Amino acid sequence: MATEPRPLTLRDVSEASGVSEMTVSRVLRNRGDVSEATRTKVLEAAKALGYVPNKIAGALASQRVNLVAVIIPSLRNMVFPEVMSGISRELEETDLQPVVGVTDYMPEKEEKVLYEMLSWRPSGVIIAGLEHSDASRAMLKASGIPVVEIMDTDGTPVDCAVGISHRRAGRMMGRAILKAGYHQIGFMGTKMPLDHRARKRFEGFTEVLAKEGVEIMDREFYSGGSALAKGREMTAAMLERTPELDFLYYSNDMIGAGGLLHVLDQGIDVPGRIGLAGFNGVELLDGLPRRLATMDACRTEIGRRAARIIASRVADPDAPVESVVELTPTIDFGDTLERS
Amino acid sequence: MATEPRPLTLRDVSEASGVSEMTVSRVLRNRGDVSEATRTKVLEAAKALGYVPNKIAGALASQRVNLVAVIIPSLRNMVFPEVMSGISRELEETDLQPVVGVTDYMPEKEEKVLYEMLSWRPSGVIIAGLEHSDASRAMLKASGIPVVEIMDTDGTPVDCAVGISHRRAGRMMGRAILKAGYHQIGFMGTKMPLDHRARKRFEGFTEVLAKEGVEIMDREFYSGGSALAKGREMTAAMLERTPELDFLYYSNDMIGAGGLLHVLDQGIDVPGRIGLAGFNGVELLDGLPRRLATMDACRTEIGRRAARIIASRVADPDAPVESVVELTPTIDFGDTLERS
DNA sequence: GTGAAAGCGCTAACAC
DNA sequence: GTGTTAGCGCTTTCAC
Numbered sequence: 001m002a003t004e005p006r007p008l009t010l011r012d013v014s015e016a017s018g019v020s021e022m023t024v025s026r027v028l029r030n031r032g033d034v035s036e037a038t039r040t041k042v043l044e045a046a047k048a049l050g051y052v053p054n055k056i057a058g059a060l061a062s063q064r065v066n067l068v069a070v071i072i073p074s075l076r077n078m079v080f081p082e083v084m085s086g087i088s089r090e091l092e093e094t095d096l097q098p099v100v101g102v103t104d105y106m107p108e109k110e111e112k113v114l115y116e117m118l119s120w121r122p123s124g125v126i127i128a129g130l131e132h133s134d135a136s137r138a139m140l141k142a143s144g145i146p147v148v149e150i151m152d153t154d155g156t157p158v159d160c161a162v163g164i165s166h167r168r169a170g171r172m173m174g175r176a177i178l179k180a181g182y183h184q185i186g187f188m189g190t191k192m193p194l195d196h197r198a199r200k201r202f203e204g205f206t207e208v209l210a211k212e213g214v215e216i217m218d219r220e221f222y223s224g225g226s227a228l229a230k231g232r233e234m235t236a237a238m239l240e241r242t243p244e245l246d247f248l249y250y251s252n253d254m255i256g257a258g259g260l261l262h263v264l265d266q267g268i269d270v271p272g273r274i275g276l277a278g279f280n281g282v283e284l285l286d287g288l289p290r291r292l293a294t295m296d297a298c299r300t301e302i303g304r305r306a307a308r309i310i311a312s313r314v315a316d317p318d319a320p321v322e323s324v325v326e327l328t329p330t331i332d333f334g335d336t337l338e339r340s
Numbered sequence: 341m342a343t344e345p346r347p348l349t350l351r352d353v354s355e356a357s358g359v360s361e362m363t364v365s366r367v368l369r370n371r372g373d374v375s376e377a378t379r380t381k382v383l384e385a386a387k388a389l390g391y392v393p394n395k396i397a398g399a400l401a402s403q404r405v406n407l408v409a410v411i412i413p414s415l416r417n418m419v420f421p422e423v424m425s426g427i428s429r430e431l432e433e434t435d436l437q438p439v440v441g442v443t444d445y446m447p448e449k450e451e452k453v454l455y456e457m458l459s460w461r462p463s464g465v466i467i468a469g470l471e472h473s474d475a476s477r478a479m480l481k482a483s484g485i486p487v488v489e490i491m492d493t494d495g496t497p498v499d500c501a502v503g504i505s506h507r508r509a510g511r512m513m514g515r516a517i518l519k520a521g522y523h524q525i526g527f528m529g530t531k532m533p534l535d536h537r538a539r540k541r542f543e544g545f546t547e548v549l550a551k552e553g554v555e556i557m558d559r560e561f562y563s564g565g566s567a568l569a570k571g572r573e574m575t576a577a578m579l580e581r582t583p584e585l586d587f588l589y590y591s592n593d594m595i596g597a598g599g600l601l602h603v604l605d606q607g608i609d610v611p612g613r614i615g616l617a618g619f620n621g622v623e624l625l626d627g628l629p630r631r632l633a634t635m636d637a638c639r640t641e642i643g644r645r646a647a648r649i650i651a652s653r654v655a656d657p658d659a660p661v662e663s664v665v666e667l668t669p670t671i672d673f674g675d676t677l678e679r680s
Numbered sequence: 681g682t683g684a685a686a687g688c689g690c691t692a693a694c695a696c
Numbered sequence: 697g698t699g700t701t702a703g704c705g706c707t708t709t710c711a712c
Contacts, residue, residue, distance in 0.1 A: 007461065007484060009705060020683050025707065033681055050482045055459040056405065057705030059396045060688050075424055081415040088442065097456060100440050102428065116437060119395040121347065142390045144347065228627030258627040265629060287568030287598040289605060349689060360699050365691065373697055397689030400704050 008051045017045035028053060059121070068310055069117035070098045071127040073105045078282055079299055080128070083150065086303020087126060094311045096123060105194045107133045118143050124310035130155035131196045146313040148306040151297075153326045154200050162305045162325040166197045169295055169329050170204025173249065173277055176331055178212055180338055182247035182275050185209065186218040188234045188259070189251025194223070198251040201279065205249065218242040222255070231258020239263075246274055253278035256292050257285050260336060264289060276336040293337035298327040348391045357385035368393060399461070408650050409457035410438045411467040413445045418622055419639055420468070423490065426643020427466060434651045436463060445534045447473045458483050464650035470495035471536050486653040488646040491637075493666045494540050502645045502665040506537045509635055509669050510544025513589065513617055516671055518552055520678055522587035522615050525549065526558040528574045528599070529591025534563070538591040541619065545589065558582040562595070571598020579603075586614055593618035596632050597625050600676060604629055616676040633677035638667040 010028075014021040019038050026032045027042040034042075045051075059065045070087060072080045087098050099122065101113035111133050117125070118139055124146040130153075132140070140147045140158045147159035154167050177185065192199040206216060218238050222230045231254065239245060248263075250256035256278025260270070268274055270290065281296035305325055312319045350368075354361040359378050366372045367382040374382075385391075399405045410427060412420040427438050439462065441453035451473050457465070458479055464486040470493075472480070480487045480498045487499035494507050517525065532539040546556060558578050562570045571594065579585060588603075590596035596618025600610070608614055610630065621636035645665055652659045671677075 011705080021706085022683055023681085026682090029707090031707095035681060038681085050478055052455060052458050052479065052483075054461060054705055056396055056399045056461060057688090058707070060400050060690085061705075061707040063688065063707095065396065075415060075421040076418070078416070081421070084415055115392060118392050121394060121396060138390060139392065143392075226623045226626035228624060230627070232627045254624070261627060261629060283566050284568060284594070286566035287570070287572045287601060289601060351689080361689090362691080362700080363698055366698090369691090371691095375697060378697080394689055397704090398691070400706085401689075401691040403691095403704065 007054070008049055009054070010051075012049060013042065013046045013051050016049055017041045019045075065121050065123060066096050067099050067120060067122040068096050068307070069101060069114075069120075069122040069125045069127075071101045071103060071110065071113055071117065071125065073103050073128055075100075075102060078284060079280060079297070082299040083128075083303040086300035087307040088303075090304045090307035091311065094314075096307075096311060096314065098126075098307075103128075107131075107136070111136050111139075114139055123314045124148070126150055126306045126310065129196060130157060130161065132158075146310050148309050150302050150306045152197050152200070153324050157323060160309060160321050160323045160325075162302050162309065162327070164298055164302075164327050164329045165204075166200035167204035167207075169279070169297070170201035170206075171208045172204075172329070172331060173201075173279075173295060174205040174208030176333075176337065177247055177249065177275065177277065178209070178214065180271075180275065183214055184217050184242075184244050184246045185214065185249060186220075186238050186242060186245045186247070187216050187249050187251075188220050188222070188231070188238065188255055191221045191223045195251075201251065217245060227252065227254030228258040228261070231255030231260075232262045233258075235259035235262045239266075248274065248276045250276070250278045253280045253282040253285055253292060253294050256294070257282075257288055260288065260290060260292050271336050271338050275338075281332060290336055291332070291334035293334040294332050295329050296332060297329055301327060347394070348389055349394070350391075352389060353382065353386050353391050356389060357381045359385075405461050405463060406436050407439050407460060407462040408436050408647070409441060409454075409460075409462040409465045409467075411441045411443060411450065411453055411457065411465065413443050413468055415440075415442060418624060419620060419637070422639040423468075423643040426640035427647040428643075430644045430647035431651065434654075436647075436651060436654065438466075438647075443468075447471075447476070451476050451479075454479055463654045464488070466490055466646045466650065469536060470497060470501065472498075486650050488649050490642050490646045492537050492540070493664050497663060500649060500661050500663045500665075502642050502649065502667070504638055504642075504667050504669045505544075506540035507544035507547075509619070509637075510541035510546075511548045512544075512669070512671060513541075513619075513635060514545040514548030516673075516677065517587055517589065517615065517617065518549065518554065520611075520615065523554055524557050524582075524584050524586045525554065526560075526578050526582060526585045526588050527556050527591075528560050528562070528571070528578065528588065528595055531561045531563045535591075541591065557585060567592065567594030568598040568601070571595030571600075572602045573598075575599035575602045579606075588614065588616045590616070590618045593620045593622040593625055593632060593634050596634070597628055600628065600630060600632050611676050611678050615678075621672060630676055631672070631674035633674040634672050635669050636672060637669055641667060 010021045014024050024042050027034050027039050101117050103110040114136050126148045128151050130149050149157045149161040151163045153161050153163045153165050189198050220234045277293040279295050281294050350361045353364050364382050367374050367379050441457050443450040454476050466488045468491050470489050489497045489501040491503045493503045493505050529538050560574045617633035619635050621634050
């Protein structure tokens with residue numbers, strides 16, 4: 001028996017069941033009234049044949065696509081899988097489905113991915129960040145579908161935004177550190193042109209220090225490689241170079257954890273001699289010898305809220321919308337930010 | 341000026357440029373010969389209008405969809421983002437695009453996700469594991485598109501498979517441990533009904549030990565929570581319970597790292613008094629105080645090879661195919677597997 | 681409760 | 697090099 005290369009169509013189910021295509025379609029979509037008898041006939045035929053509906057044709061005919069485009073910089077940074085899981089969980093309540101596109105932090109790739117996704121005419125877009133190329137912003141505006149920019153609220157959204165203010169987060173951490181009595185502060189993070197949110201945190205941070213007449217004493221930026229190892233290396237180098245430092249602020253928890261491991265290895269008193277803090281509240285790191293001070297960026301919640309906005313606007317295009325939802329991150333002092 | 345709610349169509353571009361729809365379509369797809377003059381006219385009109393083609397209509401008309409469905413258990417386990425990046429990098433050479441579906445390790449959800457994705461008529465499927473429900477296998481078979489089952493080669497693929505033999509991996513590690521002189525062995529891992537590959541490694545592992553008359557002395561399984569913290573807790577509990585253990589084999593690197601941190605904290609001599617090994621070669625952990633012995637599961641390579649198979653079969657349906665590509669993992673002894 | 685006709689926006693195939 | 701025609705497989709609309 002040769003395999004049938006042609007995929008099955010509604011017509012095949014119609015013929016197999018002796019019911020019109022139209023009614024078969026109704027049964028398969030649970031739409032309109034269909035008698036129990038024909039309903040079973042149709043479902044049996046469909047199952048027996050192994051029919052899988054063709055959403056392409058369905059979408060074209062109905063002008064509706066139950067997909068939500070989610071555009072994020074990376075899947076390897078744990079932050080985004082967490083946002084994704086918030087989105088998925090929320091969309092599971094609806095008949096919408098998330099589809100992920102990854103930009104690798106590159107504006108040109110973002111543009112390309114966005115174009116590709118929009119060409120499938122999704123019901124909505126969730127996209128990380130507020131910084132996009134002009135072309136990307138134009139596409140988003142012209143798409144006519146709900147767009148939620150996530151993670152960040154420092155800027156003007158195309159449509160609406162859900163996130164935290166990274167500038168504010170930087171300020172909060174700066175204040176907490178000063179208040180604990182640290183003044184000789186070093187900073188380590190990713191190369192920032194790539195990462196607007198890290199940049200904004202840094203700006204908020206230095207702003208608060210400046211107000212108290214404190215300046216960052218040393219700084220170092222990295223890109224690529226294992227973050228844990230990088231954190232170790234950079235920390236070792238920085239303490240060598242600037243031994244008087246009494247606090248190290250890291251732009252993410254992974255390098256912070258690397259730094260923490262180095263400092264503990266050296267037998268340095270934490271947080272007495274040196275305090276440390278990171279950013280993101282990575283659960284992954286819960287088993288470390290000490291809990292790194294950090295700040296929760298509300299990742300899952302951001303995903304949920306963004307998805308909820310899309311869902312409500314799909315259900316009712318005139319639903320009222322807050323254009324910016326700013327969540328409030330909280331500092332977790334852990335074991336590395338308190339003068340003994 | 342009211343915003344136009346209707347998305348633009350080819351016809352709009354055609355009218356704006358004074359060129360027939362067909363020729364506009366040709367320009368936009370770079371197909372067939374079009375004079376330079378009309379080409380520019382069309383491109384200008386399209387750009388000016390902000391036209392984004394409708395792939396749904398295109399796919400329906402051409403019966404071709406340049407999507408590859410990638411179905412994986414989770415995005416939060418670093419293994420899968422790594423596989424994804426292998427897939428993406430390979431597909432970037434083609435005009436195919438990956439689309440991810442997540443099953444949360446649940447067969448019923450796998451079935452649902454698979455059905456949803458197949459209903460978009462993708463050009464191929466890459467799916468994790470060889471264990472699927474009958475319905476899922478039936479769908480895959482009936483789809484008539486190339487299907488690559490990844491990660492695992494211990495079993496019979498629907499179409500073809502790329503991965504490693506986890507049974508063999510378990511055996512390799514078992515042999516290495518015995519050869520190093522350890523005999524009092526404890527095992528920690530995920531609850532296995534969820535995780536076939538971990539189960540197979542465990543089976544291979546115990547099989548080799550049994551041959552030498554060695555039996556696992558203690559074992560513990562977990563699910564959920566921070567793996568690092570779990571590894572710590574389980575290790576503490578197990579060493580308390582069974583202090584004579586001289587080796588701890590973990591089903592993944594994260595819990596292994598937790599165990600390692602605990603053991604080092606206790607000032608236990610590693611690998612003299614106790615050896616440890618994990619599985620997966622997680623780069624993330626590179627900055628730990630000691631490098632955990634582990635085994636590379638060839639994740640990126642698996643992604644690349646799988647994508648390459650799909651791409652070649654899309655280009656030529658009769659392309660020759662090896663039905664099973666078994667890659668060979670290598671043991672990395674790190675600093676935790678060698679008798680001093 | 682069910683069916684027939686028209687068409688969603690694009691492309692294949694062919695004509696010119 | 698460019699245009700015309702006929703569908704892709706569904707759903708909408710309306711008639712029965």
